[in-house]
Amino acid sequence: MLSVLFSGLRARWVTLAGSFLALALGVGTVAATGLALAATFDAPHRGPQRFAAAPVVVRGADRLEVPTPVGVRTRKLTSPRPVPPAVVTALARLGPTVEDRTFPVSVTAAARLDADGTGPVGRPGPVPDGTGRLDDSRPVPDGTGPVDHPRPVADGTGPVGHPWPVAAATPYRLTAGRAPAAPGEVVVTAGPGSGVRPGDRITVTTPRFTGPRTVVGTVRPAGFETAVFFTASEAARISPAVDAVVVHAPAAAVRTAVAAADRAAPATPDVTAPEATTAPLAVLTGDDRRRADPDPDRDAEALVSVNALLGTAAGITAFVSLLVVASTFSYAVAQRRREIGLLRTAGATPGQVRRTVYAEALLVGVLASAAGVRLGMSGAPRLAALMRDEGIAPGWFAIGERNWPLHTAFWTGLAVALLGSVLAARRAGKVAPVEALRESDVDSGTMPLSRVVLGAAVLLAGIALPLLALVRDPADLLARKTYVTQPMVLITGFALFAPVLVRPVTRLLLWLPSRLPTAVPLLTRENACAALRRTAAVAAPVLVTTAMAASLLGTTATLAGARAAEADRRSAADFVAVAGGGAVPAAFVDRARAVPGAVVSASRSTSLSVLEEGTALITSEARGVDPADAAAVSSLPLVAGDLADLDDGSVIVNEEWATHRMGARVTVWLGDGRRTTLRIAGVMRTGTGGNGVYVTPRNAGGARIDRVEVKVRAGADRSAVAARLAAAGEATGTTVTARSEALADEGRSSGRNTRVGLLMILLIALVHTGIALAAVQVMATAGRVRDLAVLRLAGATRAQVLRAVAAEALAVVAVGAVLGGAVAGLNLLGVRAALGRLGADAGIVVPWGTLGLVVAVNALVAVVAAVLPAALALRVRPAEHVGAGA
Known part of the structure; x- marks a missing residue:
């Protein structure tokens, strides 16, 4: 039979080439996506950045820890808690300390001062963003002189403000100028060739004010943030809360002082007050100091979507390969009916015929899988580059040195070849000797009983599973894992x-x-x-x-x-205002409220966590709103209750919550980790998952205003309101757009x-x-x-x-x-x-x-x-x- 096999292979190389190409490409794709997938399992290790030169860092609690019968459940707080003043005082007794404050800012260039700093000269210099990107989008008054062409900072996360003394902990080093010594002076990050130099005049917007500042020094960008440094006293006025403390003292002494301050904290006299259930203050040394970096988990989180995407691509590729290879092998056998009939006439048994088909599949599988592995090794770096270029993967993403994806792809390809030949081999074994006498290839259109049963079962599953989900949990059909895999079942059945x-x-x-x-x-x-x-x-x-x-x-x-x-449908607003720095300045909110004919609703982004079934800590996105204002500009999809009934002791939830009965009381953890019990004052439809949770500003965990919606009153002049809002936005560095445009963006x-x-x-x-x-x-x-x-x-x-x-x-x-x-x-x-x-x-x-x-x-x-x-x-x-x- 071996001589027959190899003679057949030489005679039918065109037929086998189709199976070879289909399988090789499938294995190559699986190998490439597997190599890329393996690269997502480990984010690159980064040492401390923000406090790389600090011996000990004490920072406020940034995690929620809830004990359950099956262990402690942990979630990140959307509003980390500050370091208590008592702890700051206790740490100051141990040695030199530096208080760190971090707050959002936005910056636009105004004018460049002359050498003695007495007046503007020429066009304004560019404002640094850490990358050198500039934008001449719209004029903004500098508050002191004529309007010129501003250059807003364009950074992926938005610039932040810090007190200058904490710059030494990074460490930042002055590349020009000097440190800020008086209110109104700042130091900014500026890369080589940015054109920024001491004497530049900029307009700075913070949550507390919008006004001109003079650049007195520059530092090189650190790579993980775009920073604007103020004097310590001015930073304390802008953001009174202390986010972290750099301590120059032995770590053991710092831990002892923090623990003692915690024990000495006065008990809450009001037993009905919200209870804090957060992790203790973090005392960070060594590599643990990276926990105080901006978004320390950003690398791992950036790979989550990449991991899901590549896993989906590998699964779809394996499915397509199996389906195409099976179809190709089946057709190849159908083309050989006369040849197989001759073998049967010559005395070949059905088992020998089947073994011949399996042997061909094995040979094609080995050769095609080997070629596919080589193709995947060449394609993986190109796939990674494509994902970086399209912004799907972070810029540092690269293929590693792991070999297990190649082994997996090879053996998967071989298994696909053998599985794809099963039905073809069964059909080949049933070919009768009389087939050698056939003069035409006319198919009857009938199928073997086994294929009918299998196809009916697959089609039934493809139709019944969605129907069952519709009855039990319709939201499951909207999950990506469902709408990606569901078509595969029906495709197989068809x-x-x-x-x-x-x-x-x-x-x-x-x-x-x-x-x-x-x-x-x-x-x-x-x-x-x-x-x-x-x-x-x-x-x-x-x-x-x-x-x-x-x-x-x-x-x-x-x-x-x-x-x-x-x-x-949720919003009845006409205009939406957001800020590039992550917080809308209070000055804009005040100006917007003063616009005749405008109804203003300012809201905050926060979160609410609830313990379901005693073990699952579920966190929902929430917004902190003023009920009266929000009711005037919103149209929530409520199935029960009223937004106007929301107060500091209640919450509006959606039907996804395990408890969503009107009037029921639920124990929740707020965005800053406080635990409290709220009454359900309204219930929204589940919808597509965007109908979150609504609380009052008191329960928003101290979150800043990040969205302002404005509705024009009936009878008011819309164009006049739009013009006043645009002027308020220009004066405070806030972007104002029409609702439709904001939703589209x-x-x-x-x-x-x-x-x-x-x-x-x-x-x-x-x-x-x-x-x-x-x-x-x-x-x-x-x-x-x-x-x-x-x-x-x-x-x-x-x-x-x-x-x-x-x-x-x-x-x-x-x-x-x-x-x-x-x-x-x-x-x-x-x-x-x-x-x-x-x-x-x-x-x-x-x-x-x-x-x-x-x-x-x-x-x-x-x-x-x-x-x-x-x-x-x-x-x-x-x-x-x-x-x-x-």
């Missing part, structure tokens, strides 16, 4: 039933064209319906890409539309990474299935050379035969697109039903542009891969092909 579905779909699509006075449509229909396995094998890649593109992009677009509509920023990631996954799948489609078409054309020769002998010209081949390729692509569209339609209907159950009514969004592009690419590949081999085959005299076939 692929299993393809031999039954192909014929009626083909006849339906070609019903009208076949009645035209030309023979090509009729010939196309009959050829496609006669060779069902060939049609199904070619349609399978189209089915996969069409279904995945329409399902994934359609679902994300539908959810984005539902979220946008939901956000639009938020929607684009929040969903960008998901959209780009899904497009990347679909591009990988499209390339994979495109190559597989081309390979299957080449196999199919190579197997029907005799049929093409018969057409030539029947009187068809070479051009007519090629047109018939192209028409059949287009028809088969259309069949695959229709089946893929049916899969996507079922998935999108499930998403629409889930949104309806959650009260987030929205229409289905079909990505027609992307879908059309996917189908067009498949059509182009299918036509080229079918016509070129056919054209080469037709160069030989038809009689020679017919004679060879006989």
Whole structure:
């Protein structure tokens, strides 16, 4: 049998090349995504940055710790607690201390002073942002002179303010000028070539004031923040709370002093007052000082979405590979029915035939997997670079040295090859010797009972699981893990039933064209319906890409539309104001409230945590609002209660909460870690998950105002209100936009990474299935050379035969697109039903542009891969092909 095997391999290398290419590309993709996935498991270790030169750092509690029967549950506080004054005093007795305060600022350039600092000279100098990026977006008054062209700071996280004495802990070093010595003087970070120098005049906006400041010195950017340094006294006026204390004393003595100060803290006389349940003050030394850096977990958190994306890409690739390879092997066996019949006539047993198919699959699997691993090693760095360029992965992301993804990809490819050959081997073992006498390849369209049972089970699961989720938890259908995997189940079910579905779909699509006075449509229909396995094998890649593109992009677009509509309905405001520094200045809020005809609602972003079932600590995003103001500019999707009834002892929750009964009391932890019990004064619909929680400012954990919504009163002059708000924004460094524009910006920023990631996954799948489609078409054309020769002998010209081949390729692509569209339609209907159950009514969004592009690419590949081999085959005299076939 080995000699027969190798002789068959030499004779059928074109057929096996299709399986080889499909599997090699799949393994290569799995290897590349696996290597990238392995690189996400460990973020790069960074030593202390913010306090790298500080011996000991004491900082306020920034974690919530809640004991449960199964251990302590921990969450980050949205509003870390400051260091108590008593502790600051106790630490000062141990040795020299420096108090650190961190607060948001925004900066615009005003004018440059001359050498003696008495007046403006020329155009203003650029304001540093740590990266050298500048923007001439709009004029802002400097408060002291003429309006010039400002240059707002453009930093990813926004600049922050600090007292100058703490700069030595980083350590920052002056590159020009001197330290600030009086109110009104600042030191800024400025990179090489930024053009900033002492004497520049800038306008600084902080939560307490907006006004001019003079740059008296510059320091090099530290890389992790853009800082503006004030004098210690001015920083204390801007932000009285102490965020951290640098202590020059032995760590043991510091810990003792902190513990003693905690024990000496007076007990709360009012037992009904909120109780603090936070981690103790942190005494940080050595490498632990990195916990005091800005967002110390940013590297690990930046990889969470990358990890999920690459895991999804690897899963989809493995699925596509298995489906395409199985279809390719099945068609390869169908092409060999006469050959296998001859083997059976020569005495080969069904077991020997099956072992031959397995041996071919093993050989192809080993060679293709090895080639795929090499391809993945070359593609992984390019994949990482693409993700960095698109902003999906952080700039430092790179492929590591781990080899286990390569082993995983190799053995996965081999397993896919063997699994994909199982059904083909079973079918090959059932070929009877009489098949050697067949003169035509006409498929009956019937399927074995095992395939019918398997296909019915998969289709039933693909339909029943969403229906069950609709009844039990509709929100589960909106989760990414669900809407990514759900199409795979239906695709598998439709692929299993393809031999039954192909014929009626083909006849339906070609019903009208076949009645035209030309023979090509009729010939196309009959050829496609006669060779069902060939049609199904070619349609399978189209089915996969069409279904995945329409399902994934359609679902994300539908959810984005539902979220946008939901956000639009929640707000009745006409204008929205935000600040680049993370907090809207109080000066802007005051000016906005003074605008005639304006109703102003200022809100704060915070969080609320609740312990569900005694073990799960669930944290929800929340907003702190003034009930009366918010009720005037908001239209919350309440199913019970009223926003105006919200007070300091109550909360408005949504139906996702385990306890959401009106009047019920819930124990919660606020954004600063305080524990309190609040009464439920209102319940909102679950919606798409954006309907968070609402509390009063007293329960917002000390969060600063970060959003201001303004509604124009009935009868007021909208244009006048807009002009006054714009002037207030210019004077305080606050951005004011129309509500529709603000919602659009938020929607684009929040969903960008998901959209780009899904497009990347679909591009990988499209390339994979495109190559597989081309390979299957080449196999199919190579197997029907005799049929093409018969057409030539029947009187068809070479051009007519090629047109018939192209028409059949287009028809088969259309069949695959229709089946893929049916899969996507079922998935999108499930998403629409889930949104309806959650009260987030929205229409289905079909990505027609992307879908059309996917189908067009498949059509182009299918036509080229079918016509070129056919054209080469037709160069030989038809009689020679017919004679060879006989």
